[in-house]
Amino acid sequence: MSALLVLDRVRRSFGGLCVTNAVSLSVAAGERRALIGPNGAGKTTLFNLISGVLRVDGGRIHFDGRDVTHASLDQRARLGMGRTFQRNNLFPALSTLENVRLAVQQRAGLSARMFRPARSYHAVTDEARELLDRVGLRDRADAAAGELAYGQQRALEIALALALHPRLLLLDEPTSGMGPAETAELIDLIAGLPREITLLIIEHDIDAVFRLADRISVLSFGSLLAEGSVEQIRANPQVQEVYLGQSTDEVH
Amino acid sequence: MARPPWVPIRALGRHHPAPSVWRATMENNAMRERWEQFTNTGSRWGSLVLVALLAVLPAVAPPYLRSLVIEVLILAIFAMSLDLLLGYTGMVSFGHAAFLGLGAYLLAFFTRSVGANLLQALPVVLLGVALFAVVAGFLALRTSGIAFLMLTLAISQMLFGLAIKWSSVTGGSDGLAVARPYVGIGGATLGFGPDRSFYYLTLASFALAWWLLRRITASPFGHALRGIKANEPRMQALGYRTHRLKLTAFVIAGLFAGVAGMLLAAFNRHASPELFGWAVSGEAIIMVIVGGSGTLVGPILGATLVHLLESYVSSYTELWRLVMGLVFVGFVLFAPQGIIGLLRRRGRPPSEVELAAAIKEPEPAALPKERRT
Amino acid sequence: MTLDTFVLQLTNGLVFSLLLFLMAAGLSLIFGLMDVVNLAHGAFYLLGGYLGLSIVRWGGSFWLALLLAPLLVGVLGLLLELTLLRRLYRRGHLDQVLATFGVALIVADLMRAAWGAYVEVVAPPALLAGQVAIGGLAFPTYRLAVIAVGLSLALGLWLFVERSTVGMQIRAGVSDPQMAGMLGVDVPRLFAGVFAGGCALAAFSGVAAAPILTLYPGLDSEILILALVVVVVGGLGTLRGAFFGSLIVGMADVFGKALLPEFSVFAIFVVMAAVLLTRPAGLFGRATATRGA
Ligand SMILES: Nc1ncnc2c1ncn2[C@@H]1O[C@H](COP(=O)(O)OP(=O)(O)OP(=O)(O)O)[C@@H](O)[C@H]1O
Numbered sequence: 078m079s080a081l082l083v084l085d086r087v088r089r090s091f092g093g094l095c096v097t098n099a100v101s102l103s104v105a106a107g108e109r110r111a112l113i114g115p116n117g118a119g120k121t122t123l124f125n126l127i128s129g130v131l132r133v134d135g136g137r138i139h140f141d142g143r144d145v146t147h148a149s150l151d152q153r154a155r156l157g158m159g160r161t162f163q164r165n166n167l168f169p170a171l172s173t174l175e176n177v178r179l180a181v182q183q184r185a186g187l188s189a190r191m192f193r194p195a196r197s198y199h200a201v202t203d204e205a206r207e208l209l210d211r212v213g214l215r216d217r218a219d220a221a222a223g224e225l226a227y228g229q230q231r232a233l234e235i236a237l238a239l240a241l242h243p244r245l246l247l248l249d250e251p252t253s254g255m256g257p258a259e260t261a262e263l264i265d266l267i268a269g270l271p272r273e274i275t276l277l278i279i280e281h282d283i284d285a286v287f288r289l290a291d292r293i294s295v296l297s298f299g300s301l302l303a304e305g306s307v308e309q310i311r312a313n314p315q316v317q318e319v320y321l322g323q324s325t326d327e328v329h
Numbered sequence: 330m331a332r333p334p335w336v337p338i339r340a341l342g343r344h345h346p347a348p349s350v351w352r353a354t355m356e357n358n359a360m361r362e363r364w365e366q367f368t369n370t371g372s373r374w375g376s377l378v379l380v381a382l383l384a385v386l387p388a389v390a391p392p393y394l395r396s397l398v399i400e401v402l403i404l405a406i407f408a409m410s411l412d413l414l415l416g417y418t419g420m421v422s423f424g425h426a427a428f429l430g431l432g433a434y435l436l437a438f439f440t441r442s443v444g445a446n447l448l449q450a451l452p453v454v455l456l457g458v459a460l461f462a463v464v465a466g467f468l469a470l471r472t473s474g475i476a477f478l479m480l481t482l483a484i485s486q487m488l489f490g491l492a493i494k495w496s497s498v499t500g501g502s503d504g505l506a507v508a509r510p511y512v513g514i515g516g517a518t519l520g521f522g523p524d525r526s527f528y529y530l531t532l533a534s535f536a537l538a539w540w541l542l543r544r545i546t547a548s549p550f551g552h553a554l555r556g557i558k559a560n561e562p563r564m565q566a567l568g569y570r571t572h573r574l575k576l577t578a579f580v581i582a583g584l585f586a587g588v589a590g591m592l593l594a595a596f597n598r599h600a601s602p603e604l605f606g607w608a609v610s611g612e613a614i615i616m617v618i619v620g621g622s623g624t625l626v627g628p629i630l631g632a633t634l635v636h637l638l639e640s641y642v643s644s645y646t647e648l649w650r651l652v653m654g655l656v657f658v659g660f661v662l663f664a665p666q667g668i669i670g671l672l673r674r675r676g677r678p679p680s681e682v683e684l685a686a687a688i689k690e691p692e693p694a695a696l697p698k699e700r701r702t
Numbered sequence: 703m704t705l706d707t708f709v710l711q712l713t714n715g716l717v718f719s720l721l722l723f724l725m726a727a728g729l730s731l732i733f734g735l736m737d738v739v740n741l742a743h744g745a746f747y748l749l750g751g752y753l754g755l756s757i758v759r760w761g762g763s764f765w766l767a768l769l770l771a772p773l774l775v776g777v778l779g780l781l782l783e784l785t786l787l788r789r790l791y792r793r794g795h796l797d798q799v800l801a802t803f804g805v806a807l808i809v810a811d812l813m814r815a816a817w818g819a820y821v822e823v824v825a826p827p828a829l830l831a832g833q834v835a836i837g838g839l840a841f842p843t844y845r846l847a848v849i850a851v852g853l854s855l856a857l858g859l860w861l862f863v864e865r866s867t868v869g870m871q872i873r874a875g876v877s878d879p880q881m882a883g884m885l886g887v888d889v890p891r892l893f894a895g896v897f898a899g900g901c902a903l904a905a906f907s908g909v910a911a912a913p914i915l916t917l918y919p920g921l922d923s924e925i926l927i928l929a930l931v932v933v934v935v936g937g938l939g940t941l942r943g944a945f946f947g948s949l950i951v952g953m954a955d956v957f958g959k960a961l962l963p964e965f966s967v968f969a970i971f972v973v974m975a976a977v978l979l980t981r982p983a984g985l986f987g988r989a990t991a992t993r994g995a
């Protein structure tokens with residue numbers, strides 16, 4: 078299988094703090110990769126570098142064989158990177174349906190149309206409703222996104238990312254702040270995504286990680302600590318010490 | 330956290346418990362939607378009735394009132410065009426007068442050098458305005474927020490300075506006279522004097538501008554602009570070329586403002602440097618904010634109110650800007666959603682979002698503050 | 703342009719730049735600290751000049767005017783901050799900017815009512831009325847004095863911001879208001895103080911400039927625009943930016959007017975465009991200075 082995403086010694090620091098320290102990573106097309114690590118390890122920062130929210134200080138990023146190191150956030154999204162944000166990042170005043178419609182209409186290449194009413198693009202609306210259906214928000218289509226419960230907003234984040242028909246889906250702690258039932262539903266949803274969507278997921282729920290991931294990368298203090306199959310990571314004593322050791326006191 | 334002073338808890342309480350008419354959610358939603366549609370860009374019937382009423386007005390109104398309405402309609406076009414930036418896209422331009430003045434001066438140049446046929450002048454003027462808008466927008470959009478405001482202001486002031494100083498071309502502080510405009514196709518011509526014909530030309534332009542802007546704001550493009558206003562970095566993460574969209578909005582707004590400038594120059598038969606002034610840009614902002622930004626109807630109301638206030642107050646005192654300043658500060662303090670916002674709050678119960686907003690401030694978008702690649 | 707006129711124009715440019723700096727410094731610090739563009743800053747400049755005019759007319763000396771007018775305007779700025787801007791902190795900065803625009807309109811009309819619409823001239827103090835000959839060239843004494851005072855004020859301001867405790871708090875507030883608050887800085891008091899101080903500086907500039915630029919309605923917005931350009935060119939929120947921005951804009955204005963009278967505004971515009979194209983955050987601005995409204 079060919080690699081869809083390749084990071085080559087990617088570096089980034091904030092002030093004096095080196096948050097991403099020469100991280101090299103390769104994710105194959107169709108693979109499901111989990112990125113784990115203790116709080117503050119630099120996981121979100123790595124996502125920001127991959128998706129183009131932040132610029133790298135050094136190193137290269139290749140996506141689908143193209144060098145996207147200097148591509149902008151929106152360019153990368155159009156190339157097929159869809160992402161969610163750890164802190165809900167939506168359009169709170171717009172309706173839930175409208176949130177998804179914005180994503181769908183962009184992907185469909187309609188965002189420069191300025192004469193026909195947006196509502197008359199039924200295909201867009203239908204697809205948006207379908208996505209809401211899929212993430213369990215069918216009943217909240219007309220509610221403002223800001224009115225949704227926290228877990229529902231997390232689901233909406235995923236609907237936005239899926240609406241882009243991404244080839245690489247970057248999920249940053251999709252289940253954080255969700256109850257157990259909601260979490261299980263969401264994990265089912267992610268597990269049921271078609272295999273053409275390559276998945277890179279940051280997740281603290283270890284059971285979810287073990288269930289979803291083909292391979293796992295462990296990040297600690299900005300460096301890649303280990304990478305391997307679920308079994309390998311499970312058995313890795315270093316990982317158990319650094320990650321699992323911390324993840325228990327993280328529960329408070 | 331302090332609740333915004335413009336949403337008194339009492340006012341919210343007055344709607345709660347909701348009157349029975351609002352209880353049935355279906356009905357509530359339908360009515361809310363209709364009300365919102367009306368207070369938003371103007372309902373189809375509402376706007377048709379308004380235009381129809383305006384169409385019969387010259388038959389009954391004295392000439393001075395006709396002139397007043399002409400001015401209001403031109404200013405309404407100007408204010409609506411600014412609303413596309415300010416209210417829909419969240420771009421606070423303090424230099425929108427640049428386009429008004431440019432439209433006026435380009436028409437003046439055209440009538441002096443080629444002729445006063447509006448049908449010929451229109452495409453030339455619009456092309457000139459669009460070119461300027463692309464360059465100015467490209468520069469100004471290197472920045473955002475307050476810096477954008479300052480830059481647009483500076484750019485328009487440059488034109489103002491040019492209009493004053495480059496007197497060999499612009500007539501200096503006297504401005505330029507504009508020949509009596511007409512519309513001519515083949516041999517047939519229709520001239521516009523200070524009579525009803527100009528009134529109808531203005532009304533038609535106003536109706537067309539309103540209709541077009543309604544279409545644009547309701548289109549996918551218009552929705553994208555709203556998304557940019559709400560959360561621009563998130564739009565980029567969805568793959569939107571937000572810079573390009575904002576530039577497009579800037580040019581469109583400039584074109585409509587340019588048309589308003591043409592009409593103003595044709596009506597006054599004169600293009601004056603004051604049209605470029607920051608007072609004019611500021612007045613446009615006042616119209617949009619006082620009426621209610623992001624609604625199109627609001628700027629129409631705002632233009633009406635501000636212009637009537639101006640003509641009324643200035644017949645009593647020189648200090649009408651003082652009065653306008655006070656009114657404006659009052660709105661900024663107590664009713665930042667403008668007249669439309671006040672109407673909406675009366676017309677329906679507050680939504681959950683508004684209730685939430687009345688209690689806590691929305692958090693800004695979560696992306697790190699950094700210039701992105 | 704002969705060498706003599708060049709030197710004279712250079713002097714004029716320096717005078718104008720320094721007057722502009724006094725305006726722009728307040729504008730820039732207020733912006734850096736509070737994220738507010740004070741659109742009433744030009745009105746306060748002109749108000750300072752008019753108050754100075756009245757003080758001189760009522761028999762006070764020019765020196766008294768130079769002291770009293772900034773004080774009065776500073777108090778006015780303080781009141782404005784306490785009564786109006788403070789209420790708007792919690793809302794977007796746009797609302798504050800709009801409020802200052804309303805104030806600018808109100809003050810402008812009040813000034814027109816109080817001082818009329820004619821050009822008013824303030825005579826420089828007798829002590830500085832003459833000319834000084836240096837190297838065969840006659841320089842107006844008053845302008846040389848303005849240069850001296852302007853440079854010392856710039857230096858004093860720089861020392862104040864860089865060396866004093868309050869200055870340190872200001873810098874902390876400019877770089878991160880929340881952090882400054884957590885470090886125990888009384889942020890609201892700091893805001894009020896800087897706002898008042900900025901207004902007083904503008905008024906001082908207004909009095910000092912009156913003998914050179916005269917006073918007339920509309921000067922407020924002319925000066926405001928130039929100061930805004932200075933801030934854009936120099937970078938938002940930095941004193942250094944305000945200083946060098948003022949030099950660039952002041953010189954561009956004076957030399958533009960001398961060389962191409964019809965296009966002097968273009969000289970400034972070209973400078974601004976060039977800076978923005980190469981450094982969108984201004985010459986000395988940090989990239990984050992493009993904070994949103
Ligand atoms: N924009 C920024 N500016 C300065 N420091 C930052 C910035 N973003 C992240 N950091 C710092 O970088 C480090 C890594 O942060 P990051 O959010 O990437 O960690 P994470 O692994 O996602 O943690 P968590 O599991 O809590 O989400 C932290 O110490 C954080 O404070």
Ligand SMILES: [Mg+2]
Nearest residue numbers: 120121122163
């Ligand atoms: Mg994180």
